[in-house]
Amino acid sequence: MLPTAEAHDLLDLTRELCERELAPKAADFEARGEFPREVLRTIGRSGLLGLPYPEEVGGAAQPYEVYLQVLETLAGSWLAIAEAVSVHTLACYPVYAHGSEALRKLLPDMLGGELLxxxxxxxxxxxxxxxxxxxxxxxxxxxxxxxxxxxxxxxxxxxxxxxxxxxxxxxxxxxxxxxxxxxxxxxxxxxxxxxxxxxxxxxxxxxxxxxxxxxxxxxxxxxxxAGFTIAMEALDAGRLGIAACAVGLAQAALDHAVGYAREREQFGRPIAEFQGVGFLLADMATQISAARALLLAAARLKDAGRPFSTEAAKAKLFATDVAMRVTTDAVQVLGGAGYVSDHPAERWFREAKVLQIVEGTNQIQRLVISRALVRG
CATH class of the missing domain: 2.40.110.10 (Butyryl-CoA Dehydrogenase, subunit A, domain 2)
Structure with missing residues (x-):
């Protein structure tokens, strides 16, 4: 759900940037291991580095629900960019929420992409x-x-x-x-x-x-x-960002696998028509939809000012585990082709693993959730 026409326009802008600035460059930058600083400046100047922050400090005053859908879209084209946006948004939080007036004067440059x-x-x-x-x-x-x-x-x-x-x-x-x-x-x-x-x-x-x-x-x-409290506040929101990255990565892997399965023929017909492959694709799609729903439900709690820490842990845990499963299955659908770097599935498979580790390992997410259940 997108609450406003402005949010629709924002997602359209994000898709345009993905097609023009991200997708054509991702494989080359990843192969060379070069940090895409100028791409991030472009992202910042387009208003995408300060989405959930108020306009008076240089942000775009967008709900987290919208911001996370932007992250998902970015991740579908280039995970490194989406993760960079998520981490940068996290890094701006301490100054925004707890900084002195003097430090808060830095926020327009932080949120505008000039300062990473x-x-x-x-x-x-x-x-x-x-x-x-x-x-x-x-x-x-x-x-x-x-x-x-x-x-x-x-x-x-x-x-x-x-x-x-x-x-x-x-x-x-x-x-x-x-x-x-x-x-x-x-x-x-x-x-x-x-x-x-x-x-x-x-x-x-x-x-x-x-x-x-x-x-x-x-x-x-x-x-x-007060540093530990500040760190944990920021991480609650940051976990939603990583969950959104995971959903976007998984969706890209599914879309690629479906396209390949439609074109690849064996025994005289597309492999998508074989039940073994079709059921695999169906499970991938269902898992992604469930992860996205869990993520957006947590975002709506945050937007409503309600406690969301446990739901953020659930979203991060489930979405990143889904990304690992879906990218693994995408490689399987492509067979030998999925094991070579000619197809992006190989890169997505490698990238999915880190999402289960950053912003608190998934074992830590289980600890957060279990402790909440015990406390009642």
Whole structure:
């Protein structure tokens, strides 16, 4: 469901951008492992990097339900772009929701695509257990924050213009974590080489090291000790973004498999007419529809201002598992053709795996859901 004519126009614009800017470039950028920064600037200047944020800070004031459908559409053409939009939207949240007036003046450039964001929460020894992070920020004699530590698996780690840094400023545990904002090029902020990843090679993550990275006192986002709460608030919404990416990727894989099955003939007829293939396609389509419905139901809760954390976990869990199943089955439908890079199914299969890991592994999503059930 699209609530307004404006939303219809927005999706039409997104499809046009996909056809003109994304689809023709995706395979080449992925093969070369090159980050598509100029493509993201085009996306930003088209108004797609600030969709769920208010107009007064440079956003487009769109409901999450609409924003997620835009992400789905982008992912169907190029997952790296959709994931980049999702992560950037996540990275803008701390400043928007908790930043000082001075920091919020950065939002128009953030949401307009001139400044690209990174979200530095995970660490080499602590991905799922975010409350146990060890990166530390201490005050120097002048009251500035001095950050030391390492973050891992950071999307846009080498390419971001600003970094949300979640660091320990107090005692052990969640209440001792704060959020700081750093600009790219800050002395002591040291992005490392891109990881050699299985999929999303055009947007490979990297470690980011902090070696006496010094930030002024006004770079604290929100209250001291509120960082873990800020991180979890952002991740609830971010999980919906990854679920939307998963649905878009799965839909692209299904569409390609159906097209191939209609054309590929064996034993004198298209393989789509064989029940074994037809039933496989039917199951793929049903799973995608169910994932999309779960995702949009969670989005409507968020748009209505109602609790949506558990539903976001369900959507992320189910949609990303569906993407893995559907892309696997798409390769099977294509047979040998699906195993070579001449067809995009091979790339989609590799890319689907990471969606079960980012923004909280699917095991963590099950933990979130089970704890909610126990609490009642």
């Amino acid at each position: 964001g990174a979200y530095c929460l995970s660490e080499p020894q602590g991905g799922s257990d975010a409350a146990a992070l060890t990166t530390r920020a201490t005050r120097d004699a002048e009251g500035r924050w001095v950050v030391n530590g390492a973050k891992a698996w950071i999307t846009h780690g080498r390419d971001a213009d600003f970094y949300n840094i979640f660091a320990r400023t107090g005692a052990a545990g969640a209440r001792g974590i704060s959020c700081l904002l750093a600009d790219a090029g800050t002395p002591g902020l040291e992005p490392q080489k891109a990881e050699n990843v299985m999929g999303l090679r055009a947007s490979a993550p990297s470690q980011v090291l902090f070696d006496n990275c010094t930030l002024s006192a006004d770079r604290l986002v929100g209250a001291e000790g």
